[in-house]
Amino acid sequence: MGDAANARLLERGCEVIRLDSATCEEVSPWIENHADGADFVMVSGGDGTMNAAAKGVLDTQLPMAILPAGTANDLARTLGIHGTVKDSVALPFEGRKARVDIGEANGHLFFNVASIGLSTDLARALTRDTKRRFGRFSYLLAAVKALRATRPFSAIISHDDVSLRVRTWQIAIGNGRYYGGGNAVHHEARIDDAALDLYSLELRRLWKLLAMYPLFKAGRHSLWREVRSARCDHFDVWTKTPRPVNLDGEIKTSTPASFKVIPSAIEIFIPQRQQTGFYGGTSCGPPQEGLR
Secondary structure, eight states: OHHHHHHHHHHTTOOOOOOOOSSGGGHHHHHHHTOTTOSOEEEEEOHHHHHHHHHHHHHHOOOEEEEEOSSSOHHHHHTTOOSOHHHHHHHHHHSEEEEEEEEEETTEEESSEEEEEHHHHHHHHOOHHHHHHHTTHHHHHHHHHHHHHOOOEEEEEEETTEEEEEEESEEEEESSSEETTTEESOTTOOTTSSOEEEEEEOOSSTTHHHHHHHHHHHTOGGGSTTEEEEEESEEEEEESSOOEEEETTEEEEESSEEEEEEEEEEEEEEOTTOOOOOOOTTOOBOSSSOOO
16 A cells, blocks of 8 residues: 555655654654655554654644555544545645644543553454454454453542542543544544543443444443543543553553643644534533533
8 A cells, every 4th residue: 555655646746755664663753853844744554553653743743644554544534534545645635634633641642542441451452463364353353352351440530620439341531533443432522622522431231332332333322321421621540550541552551641632733634525523612521411
């Protein structure tokens, strides 16, 4: 895919400087080192690669073009970017720029969702080999494995003057709309609303997740009384012992964790007719019933 995109860019008269990265850690420093004179940066890969490029794009303020080439491509899904390599390469020339928010957890950036609990067990089970062999079905296989190992945990969730102790299977905090291969963090979540959407799975029996699956796809899981939800521009989460925090599919930090949104942080090329939407500023409160 990288070769095809490179050829398309050359056809459009671009001078291309290319990195075929071996590790995620080298992506952002490379962007920063090659930013002078560049008009935009095009990132090819999945959500982990987009996350790896986030700091470089944020620090340089270069517009970002996305070439979806991963298993889930949830950031691309949120922004309505799909189609062929030709379609994606055309966006810097025929699309439009949209400013999007980015989330931050203990100084680490994320586009889609930060999570504690079930998703971290899933991330450990979702190896590169599994994704390569089974594609999108790898999420189902990893979920089955994670469900066997996951146990509920105690946490304190706080924002502003609200603080609550919970017993939960998972806490997820979304900056974008989609995560985990097309699940929606909330049906009104947007990546340009200057807010984070939180939910906490406080199910008495984990098997209920199977019944809730259609609601997760639609982002309406907070309709269940055992799912706590809230919207704010910042959250703090404490646990009795440090627990890993999964950011866009990669474990990057641990609790205690502070989460915040950086509004309108990065410029991304999107399809001309794509509507990113805007929901309600930074006021803290509930998408429906809040921290109940």
